[in-house]
Amino acid sequence: MGDVSLDGGVLVIxxxxxxxKSTVAQLLAEHLPRAVHVRGDVFRRMLVSGRRELVPRGDEEAVEQLRLRYRVSASTADLYAAAGWTAIVQDVVLGExxxxxxxxxxxxxLHLVVLAPSQEAVAAREAARAKTGYGSWTVDGLDHVLRDRTPRLxxxxxxxxxxxxxxVRAILDDLKNALIED
Known part of the structure; x- marks a missing residue:
């Protein structure tokens, strides 16, 4: 492992x-002595009625619900970290x-890891999954947001x-480059 530790704090994937993201976050959490896996999509699914799905060029209500989900996720990670846990958060947080x-x-x-496989790899993985995530998004469209509109942090x-x-090994071996400075 590199010279930076994951003891406590938050790592966002x-x-x-x-x-x-889900598989890597779970495996990473299992490698640590005291870790929690915070799944961002859980907070989306908690919205039972009135939920608006984010679509390309989504409406303002859908964007506000996304921002609420992110605030809840960030607060949850902070609460776990304050209690001495390393919070591994995974969610689709891209662009602005x-x-x-x-x-x-x-x-x-605070650490950030961005998983950036090729579009071909993502399409193959999506085809092999039991669940489907792309709905109104395309692999190409979301990849564009990742590569062209997401800050290189x-x-x-x-x-x-x-x-x-x-x-997981690549993350643990290069934590210093994942560290987010204030």
């Missing part, structure tokens, strides 16, 4: 749908939403040809 999301997390240290990893275990 983001990327497009089917990039491996990434910086405000990171700013909402108060716990330190933290550690970006092309996971196209990696197993989840290899990705």
């Amino acid at each position: 983001t990327g497009v749908m089917a990039s491996g 939403h990434l910086r405000p999301y990171l700013d909402a997390i108060r716990a330190r240290p 933290g550690l970006w990893i092309d996971t196209s040809d990696q197993t989840p275990e290899q990705t």
Whole structure:
């Protein structure tokens, strides 16, 4: 492991749908002595009635619900970190939403990992999954948001040809580049 530790604090894993966020976050949490896996999509599903799905060029209500989800997720991560847990948060946080999301997390240290497999790898993974995430989004459209509109913060990893275990090792070996400075 590198010279930076994951003891306590928050590590955010983001990327497009089917990039491996859930699997990698769970494996990473299992490698740590005291960790929690905060799944951002859980907070979306908690909205029972009146929920608006975010679509390309979504309406303002859908964007406000997304921002609420991010605030709840950030607060949850902070609460776990304050209680001595390392919070591994995974969610799709891209484009103009990434910086405000990171700013909402108060716990330190704060790390960010962006999983960035190729479009071909994402399409193959999406086709092999039991669940579908892309609905009104396309792999190409979301990949464009990731690569062209998301700030280059933290550690970006092309996971196209990696197993989840290899990705976890790459994260642990390069934590210093994942560290977000104030």
